[in-house]
Amino acid sequence: MFTELFRMAETELKADLDSINYEDVLNLASEKLYDLMVSNEVNNVDQLNKENEAFVERNYDRWIFGFQKLQMLKQVSLEAGIEFQKQFLQYPVYKTDPLLGVLMRQHANACRITGEIIWLLKGGYADGALARWRTLFEISVTCLVIRRYGCDAAIDYIKHGRIKAVEGMQEYQKTAREMNLEPYPNDELEVAIQMKETLSGGDNSFSWARKYIGSGRLEKLREHAGLGKWSHYYKLASKNVHADFSEMLSLFAMSEAKQDLLLAGPSNSGLVEPAHMTAITLSQITSAFLTVYIEDESNELDYSMSFMFLSLVQKYVDAVGQKFLKCSSESSTR
Numbered sequence: 001m002f003t004e005l006f007r008m009a010e011t012e013l014k015a016d017l018d019s020i021n022y023e024d025v026l027n028l029a030s031e032k033l034y035d036l037m038v039s040n041e042v043n044n045v046d047q048l049n050k051e052n053e054a055f056v057e058r059n060y061d062r063w064i065f066g067f068q069k070l071q072m073l074k075q076v077s078l079e080a081g082i083e084f085q086k087q088f089l090q091y092p093v094y095k096t097d098p099l100l101g102v103l104m105r106q107h108a109n110a111c112r113i114t115g116e117i118i119w120l121l122k123g124g125y126a127d128g129a130l131a132r133w134r135t136l137f138e139i140s141v142t143c144l145v146i147r148r149y150g151c152d153a154a155i156d157y158i159k160h161g162r163i164k165a166v167e168g169m170q171e172y173q174k175t176a177r178e179m180n181l182e183p184y185p186n187d188e189l190e191v192a193i194q195m196k197e198t199l200s201g202g203d204n205s206f207s208w209a210r211k212y213i214g215s216g217r218l219e220k221l222r223e224h225a226g227l228g229k230w231s232h233y234y235k236l237a238s239k240n241v242h243a244d245f246s247e248m249l250s251l252f253a254m255s256e257a258k259q260d261l262l263l264a265g266p267s268n269s270g271l272v273e274p275a276h277m278t279a280i281t282l283s284q285i286t287s288a289f290l291t292v293y294i295e296d297e298s299n300e301l302d303y304s305m306s307f308m309f310l311s312l313v314q315k316y317v318d319a320v321g322q323k324f325l326k327c328s329s330e331s332s333t334r
Contacts, residue, residue, distance in 0.1 A: 005029040005036075052123075052266075059124050059268040062331050066275055066324035070118060073279055073316035077286045078111045080309035084290050091300055098154040099292060102146060106139050107289040110282055113139075117278050124266025126252040127240045129274040134237035136281045137230060138218065143288040144225035149212045159199045160208035166196040233277060272324045279320040283313050 009028035013020040037044075060067060085104060088094040113136050120129040146153045169184060169192055176183040184192075200206035207216025213224045222228055239246055248254055248263050252270025290306040293299040 002029075002033075005032050008032065055124060055266055055268075056122055059266070060122055062268055063121075063271055063275075063324060063327045066271070066320060066327050067118070067122065069316055069319040069323050070121075070275055070279060073282065073313065073320060074111060074114045074118065076309065076312055076316060077107075077114075077282055080286060080290055080306070080313065081107045081111065083305055083309070087305070088301060094301075097151070098158060099146070099151045102154040102157055103143055103289040103292055106143050107285055110136055110139050110285040114278055114282050117274065121271050121275060124253070124268055126267065126270035126274050129271075129278070130233075130237045130252060131240035133274055133277050133281065134234060134241060136278060136285070137227075137234060137237070140281045140284045140288075141218065141221050141225045141227055143285050144227070145209060145212070145221050147288045147292055148225075153208065153212055156208035156211070160206065163196050163199055163206055166192045233273075272321075272328050275324045276317075276321040279317045283310075283317045286310070286313055 006025060006029050009025045009032060010020065013024055013028060017024075081104070088097075088100055094100055113132055117129045117132045117136070120126075120132060142157070146157055169189060172181070173183055173189060175181075209216045209221055213220055215221075219231070222231065222234070238244075239250075247260070249257065249260055251263060251267075252273060253267035254261070254263055254269065256269040287310055290310060291303065293301060294303055
């Protein structure tokens with residue numbers, strides 16, 4: 001096809017020009033190729049969609065019982081958060097409580113990210129799901145540390161977020177014109193920078209966690225939260241975030257491959273670990289939120305519903321691991 005396109009482009013140009021060069025032929029051939037692709041685009045994309053839908057259906061059929069448990073875990077966790085929010089919002093003292101506010105938002109983030117992970121797993125992207133689990137894990141570490149140190153830590157975490165937002169504005173400003181974007185007005189940016197200076201106390205390396213554990217590094221927070229044993233999986237997930245060199249056979253999605261291949265699309269292998277890790281980490285975040293202030297005997301919150309939900313969450317966490325493992329072992333022996 002390419003040879004024919006080059007020939008057609010060359011013939012057409014020779015008919016109109018006294019002399020032609022390779023670049024002219026290449027440009028015209030490229031235009032013709034693009035037009036040809038566009039003319040068949042609807043049919044081509046329709047075929048690709050059908051093939052993908054067929055794969056997703058087969059993938060879901062293989063892991064159906066695991067997916068059912070993981071999806072229900074996500075729904076139970078979401079409903080648990082909603083019910084707990086309804087309860088504490090009945091008390092004026094908790095409506096603007098920074099600790100509850102931070103943990104509530106992080107729990108909502110965790111539920112959304114779990115949904116993203118489920119979609120990636122259904123689509124056959126186990127290693128992409130693991131990469132999103134990395135964010136879920138960071139939320140878990142953050143929640144556990146903030147919960148331990150209370151409102152002051154939550155306030156510092158909010159400050160840290162505002163500081164990062166201003167740094168985002170500054171970075172945007174550097175390249176706005178080059179990227180054909182509208183820069184911030186100078187006075188608006190100056191106000192934001194002043195707010196950053198006030199919040200950070202002039203500390204250009206401000207970290208919300210440093211005053212509590214002496215460091216803002218995730219490795220230190222992870223150990224402090226009692227999650228140090230997850231370091232290997234976190235590093236493994238990081239390989240799927242950064243542009244590291246790695247062999248294809250190291251991917252979860254290649255765990256059942258009989259030979260080395262270049263995986264450029266989905267696979268129905270390797271879902272057990274990302275799915276179970278997601279379940280465990282979501283449960284940690286849910287527990288941190290649903291039990292906040294439980295050690296404070298003066299608080300007015302009723303945790304009976306939280307305990308019921310958390311018991312249900314734990315049962316689903318165990319079931320997720322068991323069902324995905326069973327699906328894997330049964331289908332691999334067919």
